[in-house]
Amino acid sequence: MNIQVSPQMLEGIISVALEEVAFLFVQPSEGEAKWNGRIIQADIMFSGPCNGKLVFALDPQLGVEIASNMIGSDIDETETEAKSLSACSELLNIMGGMVLEKLFGNNPDYRLGLPSVKFESPEIYESDFSQAESSIVLNTDDGRRVDLSIIFTDSP
Amino acid sequence: MSYKILVVDDSDIIRAVIKKTLGMSGLEIGTVYEASNGQEALKTLKEEWIDIVFTDINMPVMNGIEFVKKLSQDNLLATVPVVVISTERRQARIEELNNLGIKAYINKPFRPENFRSTILNVLGI
Numbered sequence: 330m331n332i333q334v335s336p337q338m339l340e341g342i343i344s345v346a347l348e349e350v351a352f353l354f355v356q357p358s359e360g361e362a363k364w365n366g367r368i369i370q371a372d373i374m375f376s377g378p379c380n381g382k383l384v385f386a387l388d389p390q391l392g393v394e395i396a397s398n399m400i401g402s403d404i405d406e407t408e409t410e411a412k413s414l415s416a417c418s419e420l421l422n423i424m425g426g427m428v429l430e431k432l433f434g435n436n437p438d439y440r441l442g443l444p445s446v447k448f449e450s451p452e453i454y455e456s457d458f459s460q461a462e463s464s465i466v467l468n469t470d471d472g473r474r475v476d477l478s479i480i481f482t483d484s485p
Numbered sequence: 486m487s488y489k490i491l492v493v494d495d496s497d498i499i500r501a502v503i504k505k506t507l508g509m510s511g512l513e514i515g516t517v518y519e520a521s522n523g524q525e526a527l528k529t530l531k532e533e534w535i536d537i538v539f540t541d542i543n544m545p546v547m548n549g550i551e552f553v554k555k556l557s558q559d560n561l562l563a564t565v566p567v568v569v570i571s572t573e574r575r576q577a578r579i580e581e582l583n584n585l586g587i588k589a590y591i592n593k594p595f596r597p598e599n600f601r602s603t604i605l606n607v608l609g610i
Binding site (some may be wrong): 333345346349350396399412415416419422423425426427429431433436439441443 | 496497498499501502504505542550571572573574592593594595596
């Protein structure tokens with residue numbers, strides 16, 4: 330089975346999800362985008378005609394903004410981390426559904442797993458990122474980085 | 486007329502997004518009740534008059550499928566219109582839900598106009 334995932338497809342999906350769910354606008358990164366300290370990394374496994382995972386990574390401050398925009402109000406300081414992780418998890422779940430529809434269409438035999446999300450060091454994340462079949466690095470207007478990658482665990 | 490709505494989702498973030506989006510739909514939205522699973526939703530439905538229910542599928546305790554089945558088995562509650570909101574896009578799953586009696590299906594991500602058209606259509610306004 331020949332399954333191709335272009336960075337443009339990932340860009341379209343992440344842009345729509347961020348715009349419609351979190352009212353956040355992003356554009357492709359120009360030049361080498363760097364992380365500033367730890368990041369939020371969310372993964373979701375999928376199975377179907379081919380298996381793999383989708384990885385969503387972003388600056389933690391962006392996670393707070395996403396959560397705040399999704400909820401529609403400021404977040405209590407004591408809940409900042411939990412809410413931003415939860416928001417990123419939900420956002421990845423939404424993107425997972427969009428990606429699988431693009432990849433497998435109406436094939437009835439595909440499944441999306443449950444998202445897992447954590448704070449991670451950029452170095453550990455980069456080892457996943459380097460295995461990606463396809464990925465896109467985007468920036469917000471104020472230069473904060475957000476990535477979406479797809480990794481196949483078997484050959485499509 | 487303002488509509489009384491029940492939102493069923495285990496994520497408080499998604500419930501908040503749905504409430505916010507309903508508020509942007511241009512419709513007169515009354516009380517929006519919340520439940521984090523099908524069991525809580527059934528309890529609310531037995532206590533309150535609800536015009537329309539929006540529910541997720543994957544939830545702990547009682548998922549959306551079980552919830553819809555329970556509703557269809559209850560003489561009083563079987564008439565409450567249920568709309569499923571999910572990331573699940575497989576046609577087979579949507580047909581399964583249609584066969585269980587749901588009135589509409591909304592994919593995530595959604596827009597205010599999705600809610601507006603769905604509410605107007607489902608409630609026949």
